Amino acid sequence: MLNLKDILIGQNVRLKNGAIAEVTENMGDGLWLQLRDPQTGDEDLVHCEEVVELVSGQAS
Secondary structure (H helix, E strand, C coil): CCCCCCCCCCEEEEEECCHHHHHHHHECCCCCEECCCCCCCEEEEEEEHHEEEECCCCCC
């Protein structure tokens, strides 16, 4: 199981929908991450249930 508290700003995560996004802020509560969509540049809060895994490399 992925512990969101351990994820750092700048790391990339894969979401349930298959998208990979960059972490721009970690709320530190283990529930929410703010992520940047690499295609649009938009940032959104994402709940832990949407995050599948930590991935290496750049978001695309």
